[in-house]
Amino acid sequence: MHDVTWTLLGSRIRLRDEGKSHALSSATPVHERHGPVLASVLSLYHTFLSKKPTRLPSHTLLVSESALWAWHILYMAEQSRPPLSSFLPSARGYLECSSVELRRHERPRDITACPSFGPMYPSRTPIRGSLFRALDSIGLFINSIYFVSAVFLSALLYWLRSSPRSKLPLPPGPRKLPLIGNLLDFPVDLQWLTFMKWGQDYESDVIHVEAAGLSLVILNSHEAMTDLLEKRSAMYSSRSLPRSVAELIGWNWLMVAMPYGDGWKEKRRLFAKYFHPSETSLHRARETQQLHILLNRLMNEPEGFLKHIRYTVGSMAITMAYGIKIQETHDPNVERAENTIVNLSKCFIPGTFLVDTFRWLRYFPEGFPGTGWKGKIRDLQREMYDFMDLPFKAALDAIAKGTSTDSFVSRFQQDINEGRLSPEEQRLVKDMAAQIFIAGAETIVSTISTFFLAIVLFPDVLKKAQAEVDRVLKGRLSEDDDIMFMPYLNALLKEVMRWQPVLPMGMFHSVICDDEYKGYRIPLGSLVVPNVWSIFYNPEIFPEPEQLRPERFLEDGKLHVSGPDPTEINFGFGRRACPGRHIGESMTFHVAASVLSMFDITRTQDANGNLIIPPADYSNGIARWPGNPFRSNVPSSPDHKTPPT
Structure with a gap:
């Protein structure tokens, strides 16, 4: 021994x-x-x-x-x-x-x-x-x-x-019940308002809640969002979809929601290759074409301006992605895409489906109490596959017949034919084409629709913006170089994004390891919610936040941002910031400038001649837009030119 x-x-x-x-x-x-x-x-x-x-x-x-x-x-x-x-x-x-x-x-x-x-x-x-x-x-x-x-x-x-980190306390939050945690505390809608109130009640810009195993860390300050999502982006750049969205419906291919890793990096690289800010030929031509169509529709049917905005932006995204012809009204590809995005936005909210909280429900047969979600999941899955497959098939048919216009799919196919793409890259073409609509269409629609609502509710702001546009454009349509000569309009668009953000809770992040922040433990796998609403409606940062004041971002008549920038925040944080931001900003600016140049927008009147003040009602979902069509007059200005054809 x-x-x-x-x-x-x-x-x-x-x-x-x-x-x-x-x-x-x-x-x-x-x-x-x-x-x-x-x-x-x-x-x-x-x-x-x-x-x-x-x-x-x-x-x-x-x-x-x-x-x-x-x-x-x-x-x-x-x-x-x-x-x-x-x-x-x-x-x-x-x-x-x-x-x-x-x-x-x-x-x-x-x-x-x-x-x-x-x-x-x-x-x-x-x-x-x-x-x-x-x-x-x-x-x-x-x-x-x-x-x-x-x-x-x-x-x-x-x-x-x-x-050592396990001995740290979790961030403060509502009292958790055994097994279900804070499930009963979660609001059904307007979650960002409740999250903001929790931060005030517990006097903390970091809040922790839990529901049946789902850990949420809510950030209620720009400092916390910058510290974690920007400065520690290596740990906070992943994403985690609700189980119903990723596994049951099948949205796990979606770049905006993919976990951080090689698959996500490859898709983002391909997107940047075809839509780099220095490469504007693909999207600027579509913007100009669809802008002309929008202005003519506003001239002929001004009361349908919200419908026209949505249809115009959807048409631009479809033609840019697939190069197929779009019907003037009720195009099936545009309408299908719009419905898909609306439903997807609702699914992103944690707790939408019971199976996300109680995972064992997926093993119960359909018809059993508590399984009504299965039929809805099946419908959403069919909708997703139609959204991906039908326009892509139409694009390939158009390319084969020689009727396709310049598009992402046509350029991708050309690179495949010329051997410039690897087999792995070739398999991503259908996914990437569908990403284009999802990545920006609803953001642009919401921002432009909110712009219309804002200038109707705040006519003094409209007059100042229109005076600047008239001085610069003199009745013509805007061009790219005009943006530097319109500081008030730029400030107005920033204020629109602050006043009614498209994503009031941002896009959720996921932390890939245990972390510590301000003496609190951030558990591995937690969903991290950047509650941007709490920044934009903090009166210490933006006094009287309910008011629309572009002057917040002006100094001595020039664009000046001294605090949190709504444009930067609305397009995301760190490595997950939107790669198509330049397309969204360009489309929003040109629509706003051209509409102000060509039209006078005023409130409508009731039967007694009283001005109608439209309510600022918005849809409920992770992304939001004016929920109920509001009325306004969009007459052509007698001093402005007729919209181009």
Whole structure:
């Protein structure tokens, strides 16, 4: 019998080798020297007691022997005592590990004593002897599956309790109930208002709530959003979709919602390749074409301006992506895309489907109480596939017939034919085409619609903006260079984004590891909600936030942003900022400038001649836009030119 001391990643352990064994060599993998039992004990010892967890082997079979070893080591370590040399395991099981390299120390110092045990040969045939008799009865008595589960749970809890961050408190929030957490506290709609109130009630810009295992960390200040989503973007750049959206409906291909990783990076790179800010040929031509159509529709049917805005932006996105002809009214591809985005926006809100909270509901047969969501999921899945497949098929047909216009799909297909894309890139064409509509159409529609509502509700702002536009454009349509000569209009568009943000809760992020912020623990896997509404409606930052005041972003007649920039915030944070921002900003500016140049927009009157003040009603969803069509007059200005054809 002799003692040999080994070091496993810095943890020194004395092993007592009893009986005959094959030669010990530091170059020999541990499972070939002392068998899988030794490997399992050392792996678990280092993993849970060193407080520096490493990844365990992927192919693992743990039964009573290794479980007892692990339990004993953990228990004795928790009592600040070394393991007992008299504690012997049953030899009825093993933990199958991959090779673990150890280093040998001939003269160890301050070595922690470890249990004695006999070797197990590579064939996993135990050596019979007194060492393996003590706990055979326990090994026979305990059902290994349940026992192993308990051991791993105990080990995990021990490690979490031993982690310095685990001792930190969670951010404040409403009191959590057993099992369901804050499920009853979640508001049905206007969640951003409740989240803002929680921040005020608990006097914290970081709030934590939980619902049946779903952890939400709500950020209510620009400082917190910048610190975590910008400065720590390496940890906070991932995304996690609700299970219903990702797995059951199938939206896991959506770039805006994909986890941070190689797949997301590849799609973003391809998007930037075809829609780089320096490459405007694809989208500017579509903007000009659709802007002319919008202005003529406003001339012929001014009362339908909201419908015209939505249809124009949708048509621009479809033609830019697919290069197919769009019907003047009721185009099926445009209407299908609009309906899909509206439904998707509602699905993004946590708790929309019960199955996101109670995952076991997915195993219940349809028709069982609580499974009404299954029919809705099926309809949404069919809608998603139609949204992806039908316009893409039409685009390929148009390319084959020679009737396609310049588009993302046509350029992509040309690059495929000329061998400029890898096979992996070629498989992404359908996904990427569908991304184009989702990425910007609803953001542009909401911003332009809110612009119309704002200048109707605040006529003084309209007069100032129109005076600037008339001075610069003199009745013509806007061009790209005009933007630098219209500081008031630029400030107005920033104020519109602040007054009624498209995404009042931003886009959720997901944290990929445990983190600490301001003395609070941010748990791994939490959804991080940048509640931008709490910034825009903070009276200390924006006095009288309900009022529309472009002057907030002006100084000495020039554009000046001294605090949080609504444009920057509305397009996202860190690595997940919108890559198509330049397209959205361009379209919004040109529509606003051209409409102000060509039309006078005023309030309508009731039967008694009184001016009607439209309500600022908005839809409910992660993205929002004016919910009920509001009325306004959009007559052509007698001093302005007739819209182009």
